Amino acid sequence: MKNVTLLTYTLLLLFSVSCGVPQADFDRLKKENEKLKKEIAECELTPAEILEKANVYYDASDFTKSREKLKTLIAKYANSDEGKKGKRLLKRVENKILETARAQNDQDTEVEEEEKNEGLSEKEEKERKARQKKKEAAIAKMNKKYDINDDVTWYSDKSSTKLNTKNYIQAYIGKKEKKPWIGISINYFSKKKWLFIERIEIIADKKTFELEENTPGEFNSKEESGGKREWLDRVIKNEDMLMTKAIASSKIAKIRFVGKDDVSTRTISKNEKKAIKNVLEAYVALGGNIK
Structure with missing residues (x-):
């Protein structure tokens, strides 16, 4: 209800000042209005719809957004069937995030090693390869x-x-x-x-x-x-x-x-x-x- 009231106020403000305010202020208000519309739409989603969105993000390998949706689902509908399914999916999502971070860490280590080995003499490079x-x-x-x-x-x-x-x-x-x-x-x-x-x-x-x-x-x-x-x-x-x-x-x-x-x-x-x-x-x- 609070978001709806704020949206109404923002719309009225946009209407009343659109002809007289600087463009930057108008653009800011318009952006806030779009954000509020999106938040209200999210609030109206059913548990099944939230879970479906989380699954879509998971299939697209966007695990961060999937986790956000699942946490929202669990916070609002923990005891529902969708909430229970969300808890199980969240474990998989957390593991995927962990795997991704681990892979990135290994990649960073390889880059560090490559940078460290730049400028070695032929003898040093040969010894490094042997090690x-x-x-x-x-x-x-x-x-x-x-x-x-x-x-x-x-x-x-x-x-x-x-x-x-x-x-x-x-x-x-x-x-x-x-x-x-x-x-x-x-x-x-x-x-x-x-x-x-x-x-x-x-x-x-x-x-x-x-x-x-x-x-x-x-x-x-x-x-x-x-x-x-x-x-x-x-x-x-x-x-x-x-x-x-x-x-x-x-x-x-x-x-x-x-x-x-x-x-x-x-x-x-x-x-x-x-x-x-x-x-x-x-x-x-x-x-x-x-x-």
């Missing part, structure tokens, strides 16, 4: 998966297992924007009995490293596939990096699970060590530091 080729080779050994909900790209060695019924020690990488981090995942599985793991020991050649809970409950356990699964998954901090590097470079490495009443020890395989080494190299290629 770039090495980085690409390291990353090519990884499986890459983008988590659209958390805006994180995950990297893991192509030989890494996803089976929870296997005993393994694996490293992986997470990257958000420009900053990567590295994590370690250790899985123990038995068809016999629970170990109730209290600590894990890594013996790499003659060096021994201990992993204990940083917080209560960090050692997880679950009955799965007819057996007992116990595992640890954490981001590697400085104290764990030495251990990870030692495993990758070791001739013989063993992992010992120290439980409440029992101990289980196995040899870390060559494939596991190679995979961890690959992850460390990819981590450096992505901008990480293992020193």
